[in-house]
Amino acid sequence: MAKQAISTPVIRRLPRYYRFLGELEAEQMERISSKELAQRMGLSASQIRQDFNCFGGFGQQGYGYNISELREKIGNILGVNEKTGVILIGAGNLGKAVATHLDFRKRGCRLVGIFDRNEELHGVVTAGLTIQPMHRLADFCRQYQPEVAVLCIPKGAAQELADQLLALGIRGFWNFSHFDLRINNPHIIVENVHLGDSLMTLAYCMHSTEKEKK
Amino acid sequence: MAKQAISTPVIRRLPRYYRFLGELEAEQMERISSKELAQRMGLSASQIRQDFNCFGGFGQQGYGYNISELREKIGNILGVNEKTGVILIGAGNLGKAVATHLDFRKRGCRLVGIFDRNEELHGVVTAGLTIQPMHRLADFCRQYQPEVAVLCIPKGAAQELADQLLALGIRGFWNFSHFDLRINNPHIIVENVHLGDSLMTLAYCMHSTEKEKK
DNA sequence: TAGATTGTTAATCGATTAACAATC
DNA sequence: TAGATTGTTAATCGATTAACAATC
Numbered sequence: 001m002a003k004q005a006i007s008t009p010v011i012r013r014l015p016r017y018y019r020f021l022g023e024l025e026a027e028q029m030e031r032i033s034s035k036e037l038a039q040r041m042g043l044s045a046s047q048i049r050q051d052f053n054c055f056g057g058f059g060q061q062g063y064g065y066n067i068s069e070l071r072e073k074i075g076n077i078l079g080v081n082e083k084t085g086v087i088l089i090g091a092g093n094l095g096k097a098v099a100t101h102l103d104f105r106k107r108g109c110r111l112v113g114i115f116d117r118n119e120e121l122h123g124v125v126t127a128g129l130t131i132q133p134m135h136r137l138a139d140f141c142r143q144y145q146p147e148v149a150v151l152c153i154p155k156g157a158a159q160e161l162a163d164q165l166l167a168l169g170i171r172g173f174w175n176f177s178h179f180d181l182r183i184n185n186p187h188i189i190v191e192n193v194h195l196g197d198s199l200m201t202l203a204y205c206m207h208s209t210e211k212e213k214k
Numbered sequence: 215m216a217k218q219a220i221s222t223p224v225i226r227r228l229p230r231y232y233r234f235l236g237e238l239e240a241e242q243m244e245r246i247s248s249k250e251l252a253q254r255m256g257l258s259a260s261q262i263r264q265d266f267n268c269f270g271g272f273g274q275q276g277y278g279y280n281i282s283e284l285r286e287k288i289g290n291i292l293g294v295n296e297k298t299g300v301i302l303i304g305a306g307n308l309g310k311a312v313a314t315h316l317d318f319r320k321r322g323c324r325l326v327g328i329f330d331r332n333e334e335l336h337g338v339v340t341a342g343l344t345i346q347p348m349h350r351l352a353d354f355c356r357q358y359q360p361e362v363a364v365l366c367i368p369k370g371a372a373q374e375l376a377d378q379l380l381a382l383g384i385r386g387f388w389n390f391s392h393f394d395l396r397i398n399n400p401h402i403i404v405e406n407v408h409l410g411d412s413l414m415t416l417a418y419c420m421h422s423t424e425k426e427k428k
Numbered sequence: 429t430a431g432a433t434t435g436t437t438a439a440t441c442g443a444t445t446a447a448c449a450a451t452c
Numbered sequence: 453t454a455g456a457t458t459g460t461t462a463a464t465c466g467a468t469t470a471a472c473a474a475t476c
Contacts, residue, residue: 015411097311
């Protein structure tokens with residue numbers, strides 16, 4: 001399909017392009033040049049053109065890019081029209097927040113099940129879904145065949161659960177647990193989100209600019 | 215202070231080193247070579263040595279690195295013993311989750327205040343703190359001088375609030391709003407966390423490996 | 429046609445990897 | 453001393469930037 005594998009930095013910029021283009025569209029703008037988009041996004045015009053050209057020519061010489069068209073194309077690349085089945089494991093504070101805070105559908109995903117081992121949560125409805133006990137997980141996966149699992153569980157439980165989910169056909173993990181999930185199978189996708197690391201990076205930067213001043 | 219500015223990729227790896235070293239310490243391990251650490255973390259030994267040597271020699275030839283010592287040094291670099299004052303704005307699902315889910319103290323931060331514009335939340339206690347109304351923000355900042363603000367607020371409110379907070383002395387933003395905060399002042403640190411972008415990246419990868427197979 | 433701006437190739441820059449002398 | 457492993461320099465790789473011909 002793709003002529004050449006797309007590099008990670010490019011992939012990570014795609015959602016951001018998509019977001020900015022959505023904002024421009026909402027502002028009723030019709031066209032934009034790589035130069036202007038670059039200014040707004042804090043990138044270089046060259047980089048933007050290079051990025052887009054990984055996927056073929058989206059623009060028109062002398063004119064620039066049509067915003068709606070470009071947004072739609074990037075949306076298709078990102079798969080926003082897919083309906084990837086997603087389950088969420090761990091409906092604590094963070095799990096609930098992820099389930100309710102994010103519009104999965106806008107991103108080509110459908111949250112179809114929420115599970116927690118805590119009995120007190122069973123039957124509670126979050127994000128339109130009833131929290132289910134863990135022992136229902138296997139049957140549920142057989143029936144609905146979700147492809148992605150969101151892990152909002154404690155560190156200690158992550159690896160074991162991931163192995164279990166792999167056996168149930170899960171091919172992608174969005175991992176919020178305080179543990180680096182590593183699976184030695186290139187067909188399994190893992191996206192580790194380490195909020196703690198992000199906070200520490202911020203703290204480091206605060207701290208290091210301070211020193212610079214002295 | 216620092217001989218040379220540390221590059222972003224290195225900085226972003228530091229919390230991860232810190233985390234892994236903590237795990238090794240918990241396993242009672244005493245020493246480790248760059249080679250073994252590389253295997254465990256999925257990096258190269260060269261890279262690890264290069265990274266550590268940005269900050270000076272932490273190891274000993276023929277022996278490797280002392281785990282506790284190395285962890286402590288990286289901790290100090292990251293400032294885990296600092297007590298940076300942090301306030302959180304927006305105590306919805308995500309705000310509450312961030313406040314309760316993360317141990318700020320372990321990371322050199324102290325969560326000192328939570329604010330929300332929703333009246334129903336005023337007086338509610340989360341993470342040991344009473345949620346306060348927005349009109350108390352200015353006085354609070356004058357009194358406690360927090361340096362970092364966590365923004366868990368809707369997209370539309372972000373830029374305006376950020377400007378207000380800047381005026382109140384905030385120097386760092388941990389931004390969870392669906393909006394790219396950009397502040398044209400190099401002394402102000404912004405860490406944007408875009409959970410939606412992360413999910414889309416995962417979705418893209420799922421989607422693209424699928425095609426590869428065909 | 430002239431002006432604008434892309435798509436694309438070449439040059440540069442920076443980060444990662446390899447190699448090896450220093451040294452515990 | 454011999455073996456191991458670092459610290460550090462040099463080589464490689466990949467990503468970003470610059471340049472410019474193609475073309476709308």
